Amino acid sequence: MKLIADNLRITRPDIRRALQQLDPKPVQDLVKACEARGAWAIDVNTGPLGKQAGPGMRFFMEAVQAVTDLPLLIDTANPDAMAAGVKAAENRIILNGFSLEPRKLEQILPLARDSNADIVGFLLYPDSRVPIDAAQRFEVAQDLMEAVESAGVAKERVIIDPVIPPLAWADGIVQAREVMKVIRTLPDLLGFPVKTIGGISNLGTNAPDRAARLAVELSYVAMLASAGLDYALLDILNFDLVRAAKVSGILARENLFSWAMVP
Numbered sequence: 651m652k653l654i655a656d657n658l659r660i661t662r663p664d665i666r667r668a669l670q671q672l673d674p675k676p677v678q679d680l681v682k683a684c685e686a687r688g689a690w691a692i693d694v695n696t697g698p699l700g701k702q703a704g705p706g707m708r709f710f711m712e713a714v715q716a717v718t719d720l721p722l723l724i725d726t727a728n729p730d731a732m733a734a735g736v737k738a739a740e741n742r743i744i745l746n747g748f749s750l751e752p753r754k755l756e757q758i759l760p761l762a763r764d765s766n767a768d769i770v771g772f773l774l775y776p777d778s779r780v781p782i783d784a785a786q787r788f789e790v791a792q793d794l795m796e797a798v799e800s801a802g803v804a805k806e807r808v809i810i811d812p813v814i815p816p817l818a819w820a821d822g823i824v825q826a827r828e829v830m831k832v833i834r835t836l837p838d839l840l841g842f843p844v845k846t847i848g849g850i851s852n853l854g855t856n857a858p859d860r861a862a863r864l865a866v867e868l869s870y871v872a873m874l875a876s877a878g879l880d881y882a883l884l885d886i887l888n889f890d891l892v893r894a895a896k897v898s899g900i901l902a903r904e905n906l907f908s909w910a911m912v913p
Contacts, residue, residue: 651902652881654723658680660697664676669706674713687887691721694710694735695726698726704730707726707734714741749774751777762807763803771794805842808844809844810836813829815852818857830873832846846879847880876901
């Protein structure tokens, strides 16, 4: 299970100020810290960026690429910002992401085809509703792959995000279990070893305190590793969470074990 740092977010006040002032240092300091903690990739979560989509995305891509060669997830719902990120890319990129929403099918899938980049596909309905169970997620996954094939994108380029729910939802705990069913079963359903990705931080949205949030994230990341999740988006600067994710991955995937493997 590869760990992707989700720390670089436009919602952080220091990162938002960095963009406003075009000061790359806060961005670069954060990225260097994430890489030092063992991130496999960096999620560059810029948000929509509004009218400054092109210049804003170029600022982030140039700032990040100046200090790391890690793969970068271009994380935005704005097709113009996504295109600007692809154009500015020097590192390996993953487009994060698309769904069955018509605008994203029309504008983001062609970017994946033309750039030959991997792309995250969210199991959401065209109106962005979240399916309520594994069966509905499987139906959406099949529709998603049909759209991918129609757009000329290689199916092996797609990384499926089954959408981890906040536990605060009325059916959050049920949906969290359904997500694990999807991760286990999806490769057999689609007929090839499709990769999966999940945002761990979604689970603890609106948690009453940090300790409670960490407790559920520690447990759930182990369950996801056991289910076969390929990529975990998480707070790479949280030592306990990262250690749990790494150990869970070792126990879930490695045939031989040595205590020297435990971080």
